[in-house]
Amino acid sequence: MADNDEHDRAGGRVLAIGLDAAESSLIRSLIDAGEMPAMKALLDRGSWSRVTGPTEWSSGCVWPNFHTGCQACDHGQYSIWNWDPAQMRLAYTDEERLTPFWKRLREEGTSVGIIDVPFSPFLGTTPGFDVHEWGAHSRVDGRVRVSPGLAEEVTTGLPEHPFTDPLAQVPVEPDQYAGFLDECIEGVRLRGELATQLIRRDQPDLSLVVFEEAHHAGHFLWHTVEPELPMYADFPPVAVPERTLADLYRELDRQVGRIVEAAGADTTVLVFALHGMGPSRGLPPVVEPLLEGLGMTHVQEGVSRRSALATIKKHMPGPLRDLYRRSVPLAKRSQWGQDSVMPAYDWSRTTAFALPIEQYGIVRINLAGREAQGIVPPEQYDQVCDALEKEFLALTTADGRPVVSDVARPPRGAHAAGLPDMIVHWHPAAFESPAVVNGVEHPNIRREQTGQHRWDGFCIATGPAAQAIGDTIATEELHRVVVGALGR
Template sequence: MSSVNKVLFLGMDAGNKFLIQEWAADGILPTFRSLLNRGLVGDTMSLEGFYEGSTWPSFYTGVTPAQHGIHSLIQLTPGTYKFEHIRPGDFVKCDPFWNHLSRAGKRVAVFDIPLSGISEELNGIQMIEWGCHDGVYGFHTRPEHLKHDVLERFGPHPLIRSCDSFGWTQKEFPAFRNLLVQGARLKGELTKHYLKQGSWDFFGQVFSEGHCAGHQCWHLHDQRQIASITQSASVTEDPILDVYIAIDTAIGEILAHIDPETIVIFLAGHRMAHYFGLQFLLPDVLCRLKVARTPMEVTAEKPPDTVDKLEAVLTWGWRHTPKSVRARLQSLRRNLRGWIDVHQGRPSPMFFGIEPRKSECFLMHNGASVCGIRLNVAGREPEGLLQPGEEAEVFCDQLAQDLMDIVDLDTGKPAVKSVKRCSELYRGKYLDHLPDLLVEWNDEKRVGNTVTGTLDGARVRLFSDKIGVVEGANTYCRSGDHRPEGLFIAFGPGIKPGRMKRTVSIMDFAPTFADLLGVKLPLSDGAPITEILKAR
C-alpha cells in the first residue's frame, strides 16, 4: 500500500459550517476563504442521536458508539442502576487510529483531540486538555516532561475553568471572549512550535475555543444578526465572530510553515446553533404518562419508619438553623443525607428525579438536544418491570406515539421531532451501554434560560391529552447547543479542488488517515474517503 509523506489534521470543535462559509465568502475569514477556494470541500455527518458525546470517539476510532461504548461522560453501568463519570481514554473499547499508526512505525503528534486519553504506546508526543472544552483528566502529556516544556513556553490555556462556571452578567462576556481569543492565538503558536520539532508522519491539533463560545454566546450572535437586519446599533459585539477570526488567523499562520508536500485536512465535524432541548421537562412528562415514578410517589406508599422520622426532624432543624451556622454543618448534612438516601433505596440525583426501580423506563445522560431513555427490562436491569420481547416492543411503540403527540402550546407545533430505537440504528458489542430510545426535540424554536438574561423562550408549556399541561423554565446557562452537520476541507499534492456531492461520516476520517499513511485499521465502520486517497 503506497502512502503520502505527511498528514496535518486541524480541527475546529463544534465549528458552525454555515458561519465558516458565510464569513469566508464575506472576506472576514481569509484563511478559510483560501482553503474553500483551493481545496476539496465536503459535508460531514456525525452520529445520529449521539452527536454530542460520540462525535470525537467515533472520529478517532472509526466505529459507532455501539462498538466503542461511549455516548456521554456520565454513563449507566449495564446491569445496575448506577451512573458513573467515565474517563473516555480508559473507557473507550477500540484503539484510536494514532495507536495503529504508532505500531506501524509512524511518528505522530496528537494535541487536544477532545474526549481522548493518553496513549502509552504512542510513537511520538501527545497532549490532552491543554485547551479543550470537556475537562476530564486535566492537562497531561506524553512524555511527561513535555508538560513542563509547554507550560514554560506558553503557560496554561487562558480559559482555566469550565465555560459553564461563569456568572454570566453582561460584563463577563467581553472578558470571556478575550480569554478564548487569546487561547486560540496561543494554540496557534504552540502548534507551530511543535510542528517544527519533529519529522511527523501525522500531526493533529484541535481548536476548542469555538465550542465554548458557541455554548455560551449564541444568544449574543443571534442578537447581533437581528440588529444587523433591523439596522439597530444597540448590539455590536459577537464573541463567536471574534473567536472564529482568531482561529482563522491561527490556522493561516500554521499553514504558512508547512512542507508543500503535506496533505492538510481541516474538519469542523459537528456544529453549534441555538439551544432547543427540553430535557428539563421530560421527567415530568414521563411521570404524567405513568411510565416513570418519583421517589416521593414511592415513599408515600409505605408507612413512615424511624429513618423517615429522623429525616423529618433533620429537615425541620435545617430550616431553623441560622445561615451563619449552616456553612459549618454542610459536610455533616451531606453525609447524613447520603446515608438516608442509601437506606431508603433512593436514586442518586443523576436519575433526574426518577426512581428507576419502580419505573418502566428512566432517563440516561445523553445531552439536551437528544434525550436517552432506558427501558427497565427484566433480566437486564436488576429489578426490571418490562418483559423482553413483545411487552417491551409494545411499550416502545406506545411511548413513542405518546411523545410525538405532545405539542408546544406557544407555537402549536410538535415538541418532539422524532423518537428512534437505538437497536435499529446501531449494531455492536456495546449496544447495551446505550439508551434504548432516542428522543430528539424540535429545533425550530429557540429555548432561552433564566441565567444569561435570555428569558425569551425560557419558560415552556407542553400539552397532550395524556399529560395535560406540563410547564417549566430552563435554568441551564447555555444558549447554544450541538447539531450533527459538519464540513471538511482537504488540500495538498494530488487532491483535486472542488465540492463533493456526497456527505461523509465522521467515522470515515480514521480509516482515511490510516490509509493515507499506508496503514490498515483492523476494525472500522467508516470507509476511507476515496476522493482524498487519490493524493497517494
C-alpha cells in the same frame, strides 16, 4: 536514501486540524466573504466535503466515532455518563477503554503529535507529542497531561490557558459575555502558538490538533451571530458584545494559517469539524415529569441520592471547597459524586426512566433480561416505546406549538447494552416558549446556553486527502482518509 524514497512513495506528512463544533455555514460564508484567507487558500487547492454526524445521538459520541472508526452502537459511548445495566447505575466515561487510530500508527513507527482530541485516551508516547485537556471544553479527566520531553518544555513556557482552572466560569450575567469571548479568542491564540511550536520542532508524520474553544464559545455566544431571533428577545444590549463569535472564527483562521506554514508546503492538510452549532435557548426539562405523569417512573420514597461527600461539600467553607476542586481530578470527583446524578428509582415499579439530559431527551426502558432489575417483558418493548413516542410528539409549548420534532430509536451493535432506547429531539419552538406537561409549564434549564449542536460538519482537504474524501463522508470514516494520506 533508499529509506527516504520508500517513505515518499508510501505517503507524506499529514496535518489534521479539528475545529470542534464550528458551524460549517458560518465558516463557508466567512470564506466566501474573504474573511478567512487561510482556509480559502486551502480550499482553492483542495476540496470541501460535508461530514455527516450521528444525528440520533448526543454529542458525546462524535469524537469517539472519529478516533475509533466505529459508530456509537459499537463503541458504546454516548455521554460523559453512560448507563451500566448490570449495576443499575451510571458509569463515568473511561477514556482508556477506547483505542484511537493513532495508537497503531505509533506502534508501527509513525511519529504522531496530538493536541486535545476530545474523549480520547492520553497515550503520552513518543516519537511525537501528546497534550491532553489543555484548556479543554470536554473535560473528562479534568487535568492537563503532556508527554515527556519537548511537549512538557513548551507547555510550561506558555501562559496558562484561560480555561485551565477548573473554576473558570461561563457567562451567566449579561455583562460577562464580552469578557468570556475575549478569553475564548485568547485560548485560540495560545493553542495555535502551542501547536506551531510543537510541529515546527518535532515535524511528526501526523499532527492532529483540535481547537475546543470553538465548541465552548458556540454554546454561549451563538446569540451574537443571530441576535434578532425571537428566543433571544430578552437579552439586553450589553449581552451582545461588539465582537461576535465570527471574530473567534477569524482568529481560528489566523492560527490555521500559522500551523499550516509550520507543517511545511508538502504536507497534506485537513481542516474539519465533525458537527456544527446553531441557535437554542437552554434545554426543555420534560422527560422526567412526563414519565412520572404516565406512571412509568417511580422514585423511592424517603431516599435521598445525596452522597455523604456531597453533604460535606455543601458545608465546606468556600476556600476549602475551591481547593478540593483544584486538587482532586475531575474524573475522581465525578466518580465519588455519581449517586447524585440520578434519582433513587424504585426499579420494581419503573417501566422507563430518563438518563441525564445532554443535548436531547434520553430514555431507557427497564427491560427484563437486559437490566439487572428489569421488569418490562421483551415482547412489550415495542409497545412501550410506541406509547412513549406518541406522548412525546403530543407535547406542546405554552403557546400551542410542538415541543418535540421527532423521536429516534438508535440501532444496536456489539456494545450497545447501555445505550439509550429513545432520543427525543426538540422542536425549535421549545426554545421560545415553555413546554407544558400535565398542565404545568416547565421553563427551560441552562438558558445561558444560546447555541446547541447541529449535525452537519465539514472538511477542507488538500493533496491525496482531497482526492479520496468525496462530497460527503461519515464521521467514523474520516480518520481513514487521514491514514490513507499517510500511505499507511
